[in-house]
Amino acid sequence: MTAATNTPLSGVRAAIIDLDGTMLDTVPDFHVAINRMRAELQKRGQVQFPREAAEPGQAGKANLTPFSPLSAERIKLMVGKGSENLIRSVLALDYDEAGVELHFEAAMDAYQRHYLDINGDHSALYPDVAAGLEALKAHGLRLACVTNKPIAFAAPLLEQKGLAGYFEVVYGGDSLEKKKPHPMPLLRVCSDFALRPAQVVAIGDSSNDAQAARAAGCPVLTVPYGYNHGESIHDTDSDGIVDTLLHAAHLIRLHNPIAN
Ligand SMILES: O=C(O)COP(=O)(O)O
Numbered sequence: 565m566t567a568a569t570n571t572p573l574s575g576v577r578a579a580i581i582d583l584d585g586t587m588l589d590t591v592p593d594f595h596v597a598i599n600r601m602r603a604e605l606q607k608r609g610q611v612q613f614p615r616e617a618a619e620p621g622q623a624g625k626a627n628l629t630p631f632s633p634l635s636a637e638r639i640k641l642m643v644g645k646g647s648e649n650l651i652r653s654v655l656a657l658d659y660d661e662a663g664v665e666l667h668f669e670a671a672m673d674a675y676q677r678h679y680l681d682i683n684g685d686h687s688a689l690y691p692d693v694a695a696g697l698e699a700l701k702a703h704g705l706r707l708a709c710v711t712n713k714p715i716a717f718a719a720p721l722l723e724q725k726g727l728a729g730y731f732e733v734v735y736g737g738d739s740l741e742k743k744k745p746h747p748m749p750l751l752r753v754c755s756d757f758a759l760r761p762a763q764v765v766a767i768g769d770s771s772n773d774a775q776a777a778r779a780a781g782c783p784v785l786t787v788p789y790g791y792n793h794g795e796s797i798h799d800t801d802s803d804g805i806v807d808t809l810l811h812a813a814h815l816i817r818l819h820n821p822i823a824n
Pocket residue numbers: 582583584585643644645646647710711712713714744
């Protein structure tokens with residue numbers, strides 16, 4: 565994209581930043597919490613086995629085979645569409661459809677407990693995140709964070725990593741009726757800021773962010789280092805790929821030379 569007079573980034577006054585895979589590499593947290601949840605389910609399955617089995621040694625036999633821990637790479641493919649989707653995808657590796665439904669509630673409960681226990685302990689900021697947020701703010705942009713992570717995970721995580729102060733609003737995947745790729749959370753930010761969607765750029769790591777932005781009518785920039793469900797970010801429809809949030813800030817500034 566060149567600094568022509570009218571581009572998708574012209575007139576941008578605010579930015580909506582995604583969390584997982586864009587600001588923080590959280591897969592190591594997901595990795596620990598998911599495998600602890602699976603170990604817990606496994607343990608309970610073994611305890612229940614003698615009582616549940618109609619014929620000892622028949623029903624529930626599969627539960628006696630230890631779940632081998634999932635790799636971080638495998639979990640990375642499942643992150644980005646919220647907790648419910650993640651837990652269903654993980655359960656589907658061990659159970660058939662009926663089993664997924666049967667174990668869903670207990671799995672969610674265990675997962676949330678384990679995640680909150682270690683939230684942020686294994687996660688790290690990507691390069692130039694704080695510098696990028698500083699630069700966006702210095703250029704007069706208002707900032708919001710929109711993530712599909714539950715707000716009970718996202719809010720303390722932003723706080724712990726020193727990022728909370730940058731954002732006027734934060735919406736989690738369960739804050740509103742719909743989550744990304746639905747445009748609802750992005751449109752809510754536009755209305756919070758009293759700006760038109762064309763004035764609010766979304767910055768994210770996945771097709772989820774891009775689809776939500778397109779549906780809302782917001783320009784969108786993508787980063788190439790996050791989790792795009794195993795797909796190349798080059799195949800995602802966006803207005804530009806930026807190496808870092810700092811690069812995004814420079815690009816926005818280039819297209820808005822007189823703002824501030
Ligand atoms: O928790 C998730 O599904 C990921 O959320 P995010 O990429 O929208 O921050």
